[in-house]
Amino acid sequence: MKYPAVNRLFTFACFSVSPIAGSLVSFLWHGGALWCTFEVATRRQRLSDDRDMRNIALLLYLYAGATLLSYLINGPSTDTIGRIIPLATFLLFPFSYSVWSISEKSAVREAAIFGSMAASYGAALFALVEHFVLHTRPEGGAGNALVFALVSCMAGAVCLSAALIQETRWRAALFGGYAASVLAVLLSESRSVWVAMAVLLVVNLIVFRRRLQQIFRGSLIYAAAAFLMIAIAASGVLIDRFKQLEADWTVLSEQGDYNSSTGLRLAMWEIGARHFLARPLLGNGPQNTRAIIRENLAENFGIGRSFTHFHNGxxxxxxxxxxxxxGAVIAVFLLATWMALRNLRAASDENARFGAMLLLTLVVTYGVSGSVNIVLGHDIIDTVFMVFLIVGTYLASGESMLEKRRRAGLREPQ
Structure with missing residues (x-):
């Protein structure tokens, strides 16, 4: 099977499995990325010279290098070496991108769309069964409610953007996929992702405002009815989560008790800010985060708890x-935002506009959710970050390696 066909199937798989099969997406993408690295290292395939890809790769390598150096100067040990192994994920970026770009952009776009639609409907099915039958907080195949909500949110946003960008007979199914993802996210009880999904909806409505009247003419009542049903199904979850937030804030403000979801976040943000300012250049090392949080919560807030991150990625x-x-990771988000806005403003090509919306989906979801949870540091979250970053960059501003070979008079790669 030739690379264009392989990449089409690989794209579908990467976009479809994360809410349903969880860490399978990590095994899938990492396996593919390692093969891509071998292909480039043995000169069977060329490293892409796309400028935006190289800029992002440079920033990711800076992040990995700085984190490794921080680990080495802040008390490394054999017990904590597992904290730096995940950095290898970000080193694979340019190799995965280069081989992924041996494809037709339209084929990659369609595979991402149909994969996201499958993920959205699958996420809703998991959420309905877990919430109404098993009476548990939905986690899908991710094994974690927050991760499940995050990847479901992104899948739904892809469906929404695809339905608004292109003329397609699948538009109704895509809107249905978006509605399914909304239901899954609401039932997951992940408040930060609720906000991210709301922001993504507003972003899509602003970007595609000129198409809305044409698309929804005569069917607005059906859309309103669908979302009303979703709101009714999830109303109990919404009310309970906001009541909990209000109760946490009351206890914190009236009694000074930080031992709640809201209070712990505020305490950890204070601890984190203080330690960053104490060592701003290279930080305190990834291996010391848990100890910093545990010791400072006990000493400064009288709380005997331990966490692996500061609940702000x-x-x-x-x-x-x-x-x-x-700062390098933050720069990746800023660069992705600039690429997306640049292409939405200037590009008329559906592939470029869709790629731009993938980048905006990545930036908004990780930016909003990551501000109160994690940005990187979980295998599924890291993998989905890479998939959206690679495909979004390639479609928005990259050049197909197939087109380059055709212009040079070379045969297509096998």
Whole structure:
């Protein structure tokens, strides 16, 4: 099977499995990325010279290098070496991108769309069964409610953007996929992802405002009815979660008790900010985060709890690898945002606009959810970050290696 066909199937798989099969997406993408690295290292395939890809790769390598250096200067040990192994994920970016781009852009776009639609309907099915039958907080195949909500949110956003960008007979099914993902996210009880999904809806409505009247003419009542049904199904979850937030804030403000979801976040943000300012350049090392949180919660707040991160992903990155490492990741988000806005403003090509929306989906979801949870540091979250970043960059501003070979008069790669 030739690379264009393989990449089409690989794209579908990467976009479809994360809410349903969880870490399978990590095994799938990492296996493919390692093969891509072998292909480029043995000169069977060429490394892409796309400028935006190289800029992102440079920032990811800076993050990995700064984090490794911080680990080495802040008390490394054999017990904590597992904290730096995940950095290898980000080193695979340019190789995966290069081989992924041996494809037709339209084929990759369609595979991402249909994969996301499958993921959205699958996520809703998991959420309905877990919430109404098993009476548990939905986690899908991810094994974690927050991760399940995050990947479901992104799948639904892809469906929404695809339905608004292109003329397609699958538009109704895509809107249905979006509605299914909304239901899954609401039932997951992950409040930060609720906000991310709301922001993504507003972003899509603003970007595609000129198409809305045409698309929804005569069918607005059906859309409203669908979302009313979703709201009714999830109303109990919404009310309970906001009541909990109100109760946490009341206890914190009236009694000074930080031992709640809201209070613990505020306490950890204070601890994290203090430690980042103490060592701003290279940070405190990823291996020391748990000890920093545990010791400071006990000493300063009288709370005997331990966490692996500061419940603000960007702050966690800054504490662990300083402004060099954490700043590099923040720069990736800024660059992705600039690429997306640039292509939405200037490009008329459906592939470029869809790629731009993938990048905006990545930035909004990880930016909003990561501000109170994690940005990087979980295998599924890291993998989905890479998949959206690679495919979004390639479709938005990259050049197909097939087109380059055709212009040079070379045969297509096998």
């Amino acid at each position: 960007f702050l966690t990155l800054l504490v662990e690898s300083g402004i060099l490492g954490g």
